[in-house]
Amino acid sequence: MHDIETKSADAQAAFAEFAQAFETYRQENDGRLAALETRGGVDVLVEEKLARIDAFLDEQKARSDRAALARQRPPLGGSGEEKRSDPLAVEHKAAFDLYVRTGESAGLKRLEEKALSAGSGPDGGYLAPPQVEREVIRRLSSLSPIRAISANRTISGGLYKVAHAISGAASGWVAETAARPQTDSPTLAELSFPAMELYAMPAATQTLLDDAIVDIDQWIADEVETAFAEQEGAAFVSGDGNAKPRGFLDYTAVADASWSWGNLGFVATGAAGAFPGSDPSDVIVDLIYALKSGYRQNATFVMNRKTQAVVRKFKDAQGHYLWQPPAGPGQAASLMGFPVVEAEDMPDIAAGADAIAFGDFKRGYLVVDRAGVRILRDPYSAKPYVLFYTTKRVGGGVQDFAAIKLLRFAA
Template sequence: MSKFIKQIQERRNSLWEQSKALLDAAEARGQDLAGEEEQTWQRLNTEIDQIDVRVKELLDAEQRTADADAAFRSLLEKAPAPEGRQGAERAEVERVRGWLTGQSGSRSLDVRPDSTAPLDARTLSKLTAAAGANTVPISFYNRLVQHMIEVSGVLAAGPTVLRTATGEQLQIPKTTAHSANAGIVAEAGALTANEPTFGQVSLDAYKYGFLLQVSHELANDTAVDLLGYLAMQAGRALGNGFGAHLVTGTGSSQPNGVLTAATLGTTGTTGVVGAPNADNLIDLMYSVISPYRGGASVGWLMRDSTVAAVRKLKDLQGQYLWQPSIQAGTPDTILGKPLLTDPNMPAAALGAKSVLFGDFSTYFVRQVESLRFERSDDYAFNTDLITYRAILRGDGDQVDTTGAIKYFAGGAS
């Protein structure tokens, strides 16, 4: 599998080289892409995007196979675990599955990452048609959070995540200005006060929820990885809803989105319908001061359509700003910094804040660690469907407003 992933990664790089050749040829003629060249460019970039999706699917499949192999090795080779641990695992599996199928008689289920019997349990999953039902280790909470991250560019960008057991309002110190520079002081002269300025930001626990319906037949089929299915569907739904506000939330009765809280880095020039050019992106990058530019969570955030335009841009040395990743599963880069995408970022347009750059660890995401699930057999009684309700509580805000994350705004026409 790894060899095949490497082959399609090489195919991706080849497509990018073909794309660059088209752009270079058009530039040599002093013209833009037109006609058949533009169609070829779009086709090549569409195939690059399709390969990205395919690589992710293959990596996920390879990881599932590795997990299954590790589980079987553990069952066949390791000494039996202490009876207490085995009993805890079995009890937790039965508790969750019993709730899913209604056997427990309980309407609700709270899932936490630090349960007394952690949900690092074993469930049944069909890896392939030939394999049938196999025993694999899973973590329901971790898998759900993983799917949330997959659909939210902000969560994938490496924000500071605070997980609390309960939902009381949190007061977090906020840096609004750094200390001024020290100056020369005469002998016996008074020292000038030189202190940073702080404010305070409140992190609440706004409630996000959705409904999911499955048939009784699916819920009671022990060969189906129902826990994995519910984690994926719930994670994506909660990630989409929460993730949208983490980008563009107004801060009023909802999270204060990272785009809302960011400060202006640079404004585009005229005549490009609000899209950034190479100089704009370089200016945006260097509008963020060095301590933030070198952070572990520094990077770019934009939507896919903006990335398509940025792929054509070069610096003054004729080097493309966008560079494809040389390792499957790692982000592409712009000017050497990781690029992440989020569909909630605005498209490039006049006055639109279409590109973010900075240290995303200065953006705080608060999650109440208990994820609440509830079930009802009565909600869709006439269709014999079980209805599950998932509830997440969270918030987000920028705690360093000195310019750690900045945005590009499309210039006037």
């Protein structure tokens, strides 16, 4: 209980510092804009101070998010009632702990023989207990920005196929006694999402493994979460689909006026590598309304930290900032009322870059996880350390091309 209260206090303190820093940022930026209007120029020292506050805002937001995430993490062991209700899970966990700590695999072999599973053993490793897999995926949903806002499916094979209706069956109005003409059939597109192998290789000393008080499940989840999240984040944004998921920026993008299924539509800023010189926020409004209303109500902005720093300065006609800080620890900032997700793998603002994405990613992008996290113990390759070759299979790709729009920094 004391640990939970401490984590909650840390999250609140980090968020309070973030809110105070944003207030300072607003005051300094208002002063900068006033100087532009009166003197036609800005002091270099003011610009440097704004840049420092901007960096501090990003740092405090990240700290606040980490604290909020830590507060939400439950213990991996589960309740006593859960353990008593599933004796097989208890047996699996005990056998897995023995394998990780000592390399003894007889217990895991017996379990997999009972389950009639194939493809495991000394060459491929052994399946981690279900609670470890659930915790790894849950943490990835918190750390991997695109996974957190996308649709997720768990599959038992290596490929997930889905048919998407590009157009529904034709329909129309007719009089009560008029003939009913035959209507066209709906048009379907088959989409395939193969699951690719993602791996991490944490290392431990034998002393750590011999320490009975160390929670092995927790340690494994802690070690692989960041490595998996970084690889996923890059692949879901710009992966080429070759031994990795296909990112949404890898698909062909066309001007939104010429959009067709299989492509993503983009709105151009009208200036190469920049927002327009006058009324720069107008292109963001254009981007928002390029998306159909059915997608817009659940839409999210996706951009990296540098792009967000530029957008953070925009104001509306009444002088209100369009970018607003999160309302509480662990929540997202907003831009024009829509959540902003910071994904560092998005490109910087540059000529021809699609630096901002906006869409309903729950309908637009699909992440598939093949069930099972597999671990192979290797005490030989890096003595005196014991390596744990940890793999999971993940795929991803666009499933609805109408649900995501891009802002291209081009004329």
